[in-house]
Amino acid sequence: MEPVLSVKGLGKSYVRNRFSGARTLGDGHANLFSRRKDGGGKETFWALRDISFDVMPGEVLGILGSNGAGKSTLLKILSRITAPTTGEAILRGRVGSLLEVGTGFHEELTGRENIYLNGTILGMTRSEITQKLDEIVDFSGVAPFLDTPVKRYSSGMVTRLAFAVAANLEPEILIVDEVLAVGDVAFQKKCLGKMKDVTSEGRTVLFVSHNIGSVRQLCTRGLYLKQGELLLDSPDIDEAVFQYMHSGATELAAQWHSEPEPVSFDCFTPRAFYLADADGNVLDRPAFADEEIQVHLEYHEQAGSNVAAGFEVSDAVGNVIFWSYNSDDYRFAQTANLEERHEYTTLPVNCLNSGEYTLTLVAGIHGQRSLLPVRESTIKLRLEVEGNKQRATHLGQRRASIIAPILYWREAN
Amino acid sequence: MSTQVISAAKQMNLFFRLQEAWRFRNVLLTLAGREIKIRYKQAFLGLLWVLLQPLTTALVYAVIFGVFARFQAGEGVPYPVFALVGTLFWQLFARSLSAGSTSLVSNAGLLGKVYFPRVYLLLAPMLVAVFDFFLAFVVLIGGSFFIFGLPVSIGLLVIPFLALWTILFAFSLSLVLAPLNGLYRDVGLTIPLLTQLYMFATPVMYPPSIVPERFAWIVDGNPAATLMALSRWAVLGTDCPPVYAIALLLGIPLFFIAVGFRVFFRIENTIVDRI
Known part of the structure; x- marks a missing residue:
């Protein structure tokens, strides 16, 4: 079987201005006019360095790493938001990506208009969207507000709608970055369930979340990034999680x-x-x-x-x-x-x-x-x-309580 | 199943870009539709604005230059219609340029979330502008033909081509200005000023005949001026601009397009990192 995604030697560097954030000519003219080879006033910063991996259809890849490890940059490159500096990635199939909150919605447009707008941008035809409309509206739960401008939506509603559009597009590759952070628990569960459906249909999911519980629950394989480098690519998600958790060790030891x-x-x-x-x-x-x-x-x-x-x-x-x-x-x-x-x-x-x-x-x-x-x-x-191996799957996330004992339940007779 | 290659090594060639543009063609229409919807969403007068803007501007020009200054637009040419034709074309150009050159920055949110050919962000507002232009043109020019009893000429058939060439000219400039505006906001701030100066340098509100002979080359070398002259020739039967002026009108935007695409394609893949 051919990998649905092949990444070879992918790297991304940013040129950082020491004059932070040149916004007007006045700030940036030193760079504009003095194109010195040593890049006076500039420094190159590698957000990603030499990343290579293959993903087979149906795999669910959890991408782990602390803030600034390059997770989002990787997903941005794979979603074609920004181009890599080195290397290449080959994607075989339609890519649906959900990068952070509110994917490309326009405030003044209604929910319905935004579904069409977003769907088209994600590569659907109008008739495909019309076919999927009920499913999308159903999933997002914004039905009563479908013809209300999105600016009147709560942030949770926007996220739900964005997720619904991206997930119902039936992409071969679904890229999800940290969206579950905003929704409430019920919605998070729904999203996880949807992502499971997506993978059971043989589609591929790339998932970034700081919610280790849902990563462990969902993913079949883990990548662990640290400072732009791929430290670990493990078919055992738990191993990747351990690596990641362990790396954050504070001064206290075991x-x-x-x-x-x-x-x-x-x-x-x-x-x-x-x-x-x-x-x-x-x-x-x-x-x-x-x-x-x-x-x-x-x-x-x-x-x-x-x-x-x-x-x-x-x-x-x-x-x-x-x-x-x-x-x-x-x-x-x-x-x-x-x-x-x-x-x-x-x-x-x-x-x-x-x-x-x-x-x-x-x-x-x-x-x-x-x-x-x-x-x-x-x-x-x-x-x-961190988590629980034997526990029922719907308990993948942290309980909102101090302790989380598993009690023994049995039939009364 | 479509295969996409994301690569640092090779620049996408023109064929591939055209293929991409075709694949994403719905996006252009959706983006343009979005612009139209947003504009009229909370505007009470809606489409009436499309007519009011050029009409009031042209009336002011007609009063100041036609009545007060007594400029002559030509034999049997009513000054209000003369000013109206110029205003309609100028506003099409100015709107396209301003929307096109700021489009990357004003859509930064969209740029950071989804992929589609970035050039559509420039084109979408221009489609809207040209849509408005035709609407206003038919109503206002049609109305003034009726009021002033002007003869309808075959030359009117050239108008759609002139309108398309007008946005092509604006588009060619936006290809360079839009990415530049992403890097330096000064560009976006300067454009309204430069556009205004350019308007005074172009016979929009005044007839080209008042320009002294020794400055005539400035008018002839200016593609916008040639567009004005051609549009008035088509509508009102005024003098046709010289051949070399028309050649420049055809050549200059094409040159800017060639340069502009090189700049734009170089920068579009990473512009999101720098906006």
Whole structure:
């Protein structure tokens, strides 16, 4: 089978004016009249560099990368909005693209007029559009406002209409950039469903979104771009997601070691504090909500001091999710009078929501005093929870709640 | 299934561009239709504006130059009709030039969202202008023929060609000015001023006979002036411009088109990055 899209050595550079944004001759004349070879006052910036990949019909490509990685530039080139500086791309089939919000709508025209305008620009004939009109109107849900100028629409309505036109064009290649960010949850679901339909018909989708949940749910393959370069092209979307998530690691890590300088809090001297996967290996990647995540703690305690050590789990916005002490579980019988200890526990499976968490080490002696209060503790770990492998597909997105436990449901009789 | 090649290496050749233009032909009509709709959407007087604009302008010229200054348009030529023909053609030219040269900037939103041959953004408002022109021409010139009892001549058949050549001239200039305006907004700001100066240099409101003999070459070398002279010759039977003036009228826009397309094609693929 022939690839529906072949990209070879694609690159795009911009010439940036140091006089930022030359808008009038006065600003730009230095460049206009002094065409020096060294490009005085100019610098070349590569938004994309040597990108190559092939896409087969029916593939759903998720393009990942942080802001400025070149995702939108890539989609713009493939939509022929702007030309590449190097390389080429061969597209076999009609391309429907939805770049950001409000694809080429005109404010003064009504919804209906805009559907025709947009449809023609996307390459449909008038009769094709008329055929599809009901479907488009139905999908977008703007039927009562079809003959109202688009300037009176809410931004959500504009997006819905734009998506409806692009998706119902039946393009061989559908390019979608970050449109789901605006719609409400119901519409996002509808869009995802539509994109699934599109792919099940053997069409190809290129999808950019910062919503990792929907990327993982929809895409069969992932590209990970970083600073204009294609770092990873993986047939496993999860791998690409991991790469992407991992790259954004902050100063907090998944492990903490006391070396080279041991720190001591009275009779409690932590040695190591780290996250591990089910096999006990350090977890230096995002975790799934339904996988076993271990929290290991190695410390030294003065014999007989009866230290209770544990951690606080808080989320990215500072909600304290829960605390846990090694003394919580009565079944856990610590070996008495051991000085060097290595203990671990397992975080509740299917409980944490997607997101970033901070684990803060705490210690104290129950009923007496705090050794390492949470406010003073700088021993912190970062845990990234991303999606859920086993969860029902419609739950691909983050729940609007602090935790997202999966409860066990069964028939009543 | 159509195959498209997006490439940095090779410039699209003319054949390919024509193919593209044909494939996207609906876009031109839709864009032009859009312009017409938008213009009349919130205008109470609607189509009446198309008639009022040239009519009032021509009446002012007729009063100032025909009545006050007593310019002679020619034997048996009523000055109001003389001014009206000039005004209609000049407004067609000026509107096409102004809309064409600012079209890339004013449609920057569309440029950044969808692909189609960019040249249609220039052409669409000109189609609208020529549509308005014919409407106004038929009503106003027809009306004045009736009022002044002028003889209908076979020369009127030339008018459509002159109108098309007028927008071709405006189009040829816009091919260079539109991308330039994208890079430097000064261009867009300067065009109304230059257009006005150009109007005074062109016998629109005054007859070419008042230009002194030693400046006659300026009039003859000016394609717009030749267009004015030819249109009045066609409608009113005034003097036909010299052959070399007609040759320049045919040659200059074609030269600008050749240059303009080279500039435009070079820049159209990346203009969106710089607007």
